[in-house]
Amino acid sequence: MSIRVVNIPTSEAAKVLSVEEGHFSDVKATEIAPSSLTKTLAAFANADGGEIYIGIAEISGSDGNRKREWRGFQTQEDANGHIQIFETLFPLGGEHRYEFIESDGYYGKVLHVEIDKSIAIKKASNGKIYKRRGAQNIPVNSDDDIKLLERTKGITSFESETVRYPVSELLESSPTSRFMNHQIHTNTPEAWFKKQMLIHGDLPTVAAVLLFADEPQIALPKRSGIKVYRYRTSDLEGTRKNLAFDPITIEGALYDQIFSAVDQVVTIVEETKVASKDGLSEIQYPREAIHEIITNAVIHRDYSIPDDIHIRIFDNRVEVESPGRLPAHITPENILDERFSRNAVIVRLINKFPDAPNKDVGEGLNTAFDAMKSLKLKSPEILERPNSVLVNIRHERLASPEEICMEYLETHDEINNRTLRGLTGIGSENAVKKVFLRLIDGKQIERIPGRQGSASAYRKWTGGTEETTA
Known part of the structure; x- marks a missing residue:
């Protein structure tokens, strides 16, 4: 099978030569042994x-510093050993793509490989x-580290672990x-x-404890509650000084x-x-969006991590942060x-409750977006952090800030920075x-x-020649 060859301009070739080795990228010389390459592919x-x-290739310059050179494969066949390794590591043909890139004035064909986050280890x-x-391939050796990776991949789940909790209390609980x-x-x-x-x-x-215990937090402290904060600010981070009240703790069965x-x-x-064009008004978020995002956080979080779900309410947004990265191949x-459920039992059984919170299984986030x-x-906005997932629900209109500004000036004589921040x-x-x-340059305002x-x-612009600094 012929592999695609892409000829790129020299400006793009220069970018390849300057690729920074890091968490998502690496460069290798053609001399790398295919077996050694598998460490990076697997990582x-x-x-x-x-x-x-x-x-x-990286070589030593005359000044003693290392520099890079484009030294590709002379022919496609010269890369066969490396390509065969891809097929061995990814036998089903998915989770990876590759092509050759070449550029006029540079020697040979560089093999460009893209690797997806895999489902299996x-x-x-x-x-x-x-x-x-970072830029390192770290061995995963200990049983605990391997178990953690299995949970991250969704191969195993903490929900199946057992807990020292009296079965009799579980069977007689209110949720049960x-x-x-x-x-x-009939059972x-x-x-x-x-x-x-x-x-x-x-x-x-x-x-079982999370779904049916009256107080799961007794058996699973610091890993089964929700904290709600209200910050009177639009800043990127909330601080103690702008906290409206002590955080609210929500416990009980899921x-x-x-x-x-x-x-x-x-x-x-x-x-x-x-702020609105009619003065101060209530923030309007659709209840369905809040419901679906909180439900998603509760049923899909990683319960092996000893932390609560954190809901932070700011003047211009609501943040819902749940412990654990996205599972398996989800990005x-x-x-x-x-679709992938880290906690398949929780997802299935909570759907059997009356007025199930995940009524439309698998459609929660889509409903929130709609x-x-x-x-x-x-x-x-969904962000994956090192040990958590953050969903940011912003009170920010689809209209551009410029449109919102001019709309406000249709019914008001003036607007200032604070007001526009509140509107947008x-x-x-x-x-x-x-x-x-931008509006001053376009002669829309002054x-x-x-x-x-x-x-x-x-x-609104009156046709004058007033100062244009904002």
């Missing part, structure tokens, strides 16, 4: 994916497991009673729990947690006022299209200054003469 696949350029040809961290009354069954609660493999020996599983957290957040949000880019769009607000949800004063400058510093304001 990328076991972490977040990445790309490798094979055919970039990949081993190098020496039988060892590696994971990419409500749940069983809603089911069509006793204990028989049903055992049939669902929620009890192993004399101990319940993590999933079903109750979800509905309590949604009610709490909606109540706090409705008390928040922002922020494909999360709306792909709900935001229906109010003409920007879509939620933009947290940065400098970013809003740039909006004003600065009101004689107003300086915090009193500065702008009005």
Whole structure:
């Protein structure tokens, strides 16, 4: 099979030569042994994916410093050993792509390889497991580290671990009673729990305690609650000084947690006022978006990590941060299209409760995005952090800041930086200054003469030649 060869301009070749080796990228000389290459391939696949350029050599210059040279393969056949390794590591043909790139004036063809985050754990040809961290391929040796990687991949789940919690209390709890009354069954609660493999020996599983205990937090402290914060600021980070009140802790079984957290957040949000063209008005977030994002955080978080879910309510946004990275092959880019449940038992059984919080299984985030769009607000932003996932729900309209500014001036004589920040949800004063400058350059607005510093304001352009600094 012929491999695609792409001829790139010299300017792009220079970029390849200057690729910074890091968490998502690496360069290798053609002389690298295919077996050694598998360490990097496996490390990328076991972490977040990445790309490798094979055919970039590092040599010592006359000044003693290392520099790079483009030294590609003379023919495609010369790279056969490396390509065969790809097929061995990724036998089903997915999770990787490759092509040759060449450029006029540079020697040979560089093999460009893209590696996706893999579903399964990949081993190098020496039988060892590696994971990419920064620019290094780190061996994963200990049983605990391998178990953690398995959970990250979704191969195993903490929800199946057992907990020292009295089975009798679980069987007689309020959540169990409500749940069983809603089911069509002929079994006793204990028989049903055992049939669902929620009890192993004399101990319940993590999933059983989270779903059916009156207070799961007794058995699973610091890993099964929700904290709600209200910060009176639009800054990137909240601080103690702008915390409106002590954080609210929400506990109980997962079903109750979800509905309590949604009610709490909606109540706090409705008390928040922002600037609008008609003066101060309540923030409007669709309840469906808040509900789906909180539900998603509760049922998909990594319960092996001893931390709570954190919901932070700012003047211009709501942040929902859940412990654990995205599982298996899920990324922020494909999360709306792909499906994978880290906690398959929790997802399945909470759906059997009356008025299930995950009524449309697999559609939660899509519903949240659609709900935001229906109010003409920007879509939620999903960020993957080193040990958590952050969903940012911004009170930021789909209209451009410039459009919002001119719309406001249709019914008001003037506008200032603070007002436009409130209207748009933009947290940065400098970013809003740039909006004003663009409108001044376009002769849409002008600065009101004689107003300086915090009193500065702008009005519709009158045709004058006033100062244009924002």
